[in-house]
Amino acid sequence: MKYKAVxxxxxxxxxxxxxxxxVEGVIKNNLQRFGYREIRIPLLETTELFARSVGTDTxxxxxxxxxxxxxxxxxxxxxxxxxxxxxxxxxERNLLQQPVRLWYQGPMFRYERPQKGxxxxxxxxxxxxxxxxxxxxxxxxxxxxxxIWQALxxxxxxxxxxxxxxxxxxxxxxxxxxxxxxxxxLATLDEHSxxxxxxxxxxxxxxxxxxxxxLCEQAPRLIDALDDPSASHFAVIGDELxxxxxxxxxxxxxxxxxxxxxxxxxxxxxxALGAQNAIxxxxxxxxxxxxxxxxxxxxxxxxxxxxxxVLLAADHVDNIATANAAQQIDFYVLPLTDAEHTAAIQxxxxxxxxxxxxxILCHAGSGKVKVRMKAADRSGxxxxxxxxxxxxxxxxxxxxxxxxDSAQEQVPIANIADRLSMIWHQSxxx
Ligand code: HAM
Numbered sequence: 166m167k168y169k170a171v172x173x174x175x176x177x178x179x180x181x182x183x184x185x186x187x188v189e190g191v192i193k194n195n196l197q198r199f200g201y202r203e204i205r206i207p208l209l210e211t212t213e214l215f216a217r218s219v220g221t222d223t224x225x226x227x228x229x230x231x232x233x234x235x236x237x238x239x240x241x242x243x244x245x246x247x248x249x250x251x252x253x254x255x256x257e258r259n260l261l262q263q264p265v266r267l268w269y270q271g272p273m274f275r276y277e278r279p280q281k282g283x284x285x286x287x288x289x290x291x292x293x294x295x296x297x298x299x300x301x302x303x304x305x306x307x308x309x310x311x312x313i314w315q316a317l318x319x320x321x322x323x324x325x326x327x328x329x330x331x332x333x334x335x336x337x338x339x340x341x342x343x344x345x346x347x348x349x350x351l352a353t354l355d356e357h358s359x360x361x362x363x364x365x366x367x368x369x370x371x372x373x374x375x376x377x378x379x380l381c382e383q384a385p386r387l388i389d390a391l392d393d394p395s396a397s398h399f400a401v402i403g404d405e406l407x408x409x410x411x412x413x414x415x416x417x418x419x420x421x422x423x424x425x426x427x428x429x430x431x432x433x434x435x436x437a438l439g440a441q442n443a444i445x446x447x448x449x450x451x452x453x454x455x456x457x458x459x460x461x462x463x464x465x466x467x468x469x470x471x472x473x474x475v476l477l478a479a480d481h482v483d484n485i486a487t488a489n490a491a492q493q494i495d496f497y498v499l500p501l502t503d504a505e506h507t508a509a510i511q512x513x514x515x516x517x518x519x520x521x522x523x524x525i526l527c528h529a530g531s532g533k534v535k536v537r538m539k540a541a542d543r544s545g546x547x548x549x550x551x552x553x554x555x556x557x558x559x560x561x562x563x564x565x566x567x568x569x570d571s572a573q574e575q576v577p578i579a580n581i582a583d584r585l586s587m588i589w590h591q592s593x594x595x
Contacts, residue, residue, distance in 0.1 A: 173285025183488035191316045201266040206250040212240040218249035220424025222364040229275040243274035247291040256459035264296025282441030293466035300401040303429045311411045327431045328419035331395040339387045388417045425450040444473040497546035498527040501553035519582035
């Protein structure tokens with residue numbers, strides 16, 4: 166075959182998209198019920214926006230961006246995440262006069278090594294709340310995540326890991342003590358970590374190398390160095406999650422890979438997907454709006470990795486059955502020869518008006534009756550509506566049951582919508 170999809174970028178086929186639509190629908194419905202409103206932002210932004218927001222020292226900006234110069238030699242980047250663009254839009258379009266709750270959906274692009282659950286084009290649904298200082302909004306966003314896992318039937322598959330990075334001052338002091346600690350253990354550090362020791366020692370805590378992980382176990386913990394306001398902000402979140410009955414674990418090693426975070430950070434993780442265990446993550450980024458030229462505005466958000474949520478949801482037979490049902494064809498209108506084609510499209514059109522929720526397919530293509538019947542069967546429809554010369558002459562339809570042995574019926578055209586509605590309701594109510 167000549168052309169192939171670009172590595173790490175996937176086609177989702179019709180048999181996949183039903184479950185995707187179901188998962189996306191559940192998430193969006195819940196976001197809207199919590200008062201979040203949709204914003205649509207471009208896939209391309211200036212490279213500078215991501216460098217500024219996410220940080221030049223991160224893997225994301227340093228190694229993973231799809232950047233290119235356009236015809237006017239401006240450096241643009243396919244968005245690797247949505248927070249920077251959303252903050253840019255909120256500032257540019259003057260949305261920050263009062264607090265605002267936003268959500269967005271779409272593809273993100275990262276040049277990572279592809280594997281199960283990790284792709285170079287992947288889908289996020291993200292949420293950003295601008296303008297609230299207090300822990301109440303942190304709790305709201307965490308609760309919203311939990312309600313979504315409940316609605317998807319996934320609560321026993323996910324775990325909420327929570328940490329705080331404290332204020333900028335706290336982090337600065339902590340950075341100094343980490344630098345001192347790792348400097349005493351230079352021999353254990355690999356080259357990568359040594360570089361990070363100079364640029365951002367907190368990121369060493371993210372290392373996957375066993376020796377460094379071990380070293381990190383003994384490192385000073387930021388959570389022990391919090392100032393009072395940071396500590397009490399974090400304590401309220403824990404108390405309120407307890408009050409709502411939402412389980413969580415404090416993970417003092419959770420640092421996240423993007424530089425804009427401060428205070429609360431979190432990840433919903435799962436054991437079910439191997440190495441790619443984060444399915445939804447986020448945190449506070451109180452300085453980003455100001456960094457991008459807006460007036461100081463606290464903010465917090467999260468993003469669901471939809472590819473991963475779908476992988477997880479696919480293990481649930483209930484979800485798949487419901488998703489497939491949403492794409493199921495109910496009735497197949499079948500002209501027996503080309504001569505009945507006009508009658509067939511008229512019948513299909515009338516039925517689509519009479520039964521607004523039913524899925525009605527009208528046969529396309531010529532061929533013998535046998536070929537047409539095969540197509541009806543392959544469509545998955547439960548019933549075929551046969552229109553031959555006799556049917557058209559007598560104003561009737563032959564209703565054929567494709568999935569059981571019921572005898573076929575001759576139904577007057579005037580009654581067909583009522584008869585099919587009865588069948589349709591019976592099939593939906595079991
Ligand atoms: P992130 O942790 O980089 O955060 O990505 C969020 C989620 O996207 C991850 O938890 C994961 O499920 C999914 N994800 C990331 N990379 C890939 C990939 N290569 N393939 C498949 N899924 C992936 C952010 O992007 C922040 N903007 C989230 C945020 C919003 N923070 C505040 N507001």
